[in-house]
Amino acid sequence: MLGMAAGLVALFYLAPISAARQAPAEKAYTPPITPDGQPDLQGFWQVLTTASWDIEAHQARWEEPAGLGVVEGEEIPYLPSALAKKRENFENRRIADPTSANCVMAGVPRITYMPFPLRIVQTPNHTAILYEYDHHSRTIYTNGTRHNDFQAYMGDSRGRWEGNTLVVDVTNFTDETWLDAAGNYHSDALHVVERYTRTSPDIITYEVTIEDPKVFSRPWKMSMFLYRRQERRFRLLEYECHALGNDFDERFASGRPDRR
Numbered sequence: 001m002l003g004m005a006a007g008l009v010a011l012f013y014l015a016p017i018s019a020a021r022q023a024p025a026e027k028a029y030t031p032p033i034t035p036d037g038q039p040d041l042q043g044f045w046q047v048l049t050t051a052s053w054d055i056e057a058h059q060a061r062w063e064e065p066a067g068l069g070v071v072e073g074e075e076i077p078y079l080p081s082a083l084a085k086k087r088e089n090f091e092n093r094r095i096a097d098p099t100s101a102n103c104v105m106a107g108v109p110r111i112t113y114m115p116f117p118l119r120i121v122q123t124p125n126h127t128a129i130l131y132e133y134d135h136h137s138r139t140i141y142t143n144g145t146r147h148n149d150f151q152a153y154m155g156d157s158r159g160r161w162e163g164n165t166l167v168v169d170v171t172n173f174t175d176e177t178w179l180d181a182a183g184n185y186h187s188d189a190l191h192v193v194e195r196y197t198r199t200s201p202d203i204i205t206y207e208v209t210i211e212d213p214k215v216f217s218r219p220w221k222m223s224m225f226l227y228r229r230q231e232r233r234f235r236l237l238e239y240e241c242h243a244l245g246n247d248f249d250e251r252f253a254s255g256r257p258d259r260r
Contacts, residue, residue: 031164031198036124039164041198044119044234045226047206051113054182055222064181070113072221076184082215089183097181103134103241105153107177108170108192109208109222111136117229119236127159127166132236140168147171151188168194179210187214202228 032040050058050067056076057069078086089096098104106114116132125143130136140159147156147169155170170192178185195207204226211219 029200034122041120042122044117044229046117047113047224047226049224052115055180070222070224077217077220079217086183089185093183098177100181103243104176107153108155110179132239134241153177166196186212189214
């Protein structure tokens with residue numbers, strides 16, 4: 001009797017595993033195509049993570065929401081000599097963040113996961129991304145041209161198609177932007193590779209590889225989803241950044257961070 005019971009228990013636990021192994025593989029999503037034959041990424045999209053506050057896992061802090069993080073492997077591989085700078089940035093983040101405190105352009109990839117929508121528009125020779133945050137825009141050239149020789153907050157973007165994925169190589173950054181509001185930073189040697197893949201009618205999978213030999217011991221990755229905005233008549237609206245000012249710490253301590 002005990003042997004029969006044990007057999008039934010084993011059958012109960014193994015049956016779902018067996019069924020899962022026999023289930024047919026889910027068919028890969030085939031995105032719609034633009035008139036010139038590109039996978040269609042166009043529309044209004046928005047990331048719904050807390051990566052703008054901190055790309056690593058973090059607890060809630062003051063007005064900052066908690067988050068599970070978007071970094072592959074959970075930890076950014078800082079060089080020992082660069083880690084002290086990251087910690088200093090974190091301690092002074094309320095007044096030192098180039099973007100939220102001083103209205104410097106957000107940079108790539110941070111502009112993608114700011115808590116604001118974006119719009120993707122495609123032509124045969126380039127993909128344009130328009131951001132609600134502070135009226136930023138960006139042109140990704142897909143016509144085979146080479147990188148320009150200049151530095152910019154948003155870098156210089158050159159794209160190519162690998163199947164259904166838009167791969168964007170971004171170089172020529174300044175060192176004046178951060179990767180998030182928690183002080184994760186980079187140097188002017190930053191090299192970013194983005195991958196945009198439409199994996200369902202309403203989702204773009206966004207993957208990023210970060211390389212910066214002055215700050216990190218090896219290349220590392222993060223990933224998240226961009227979700228299509230579903231509201232009727234949705235559009236980008238106006239958002240204007242206002243610098244916090246040097247007296248922000250005093251106002252924050254007084255309980256009135258909005259008082260000028």
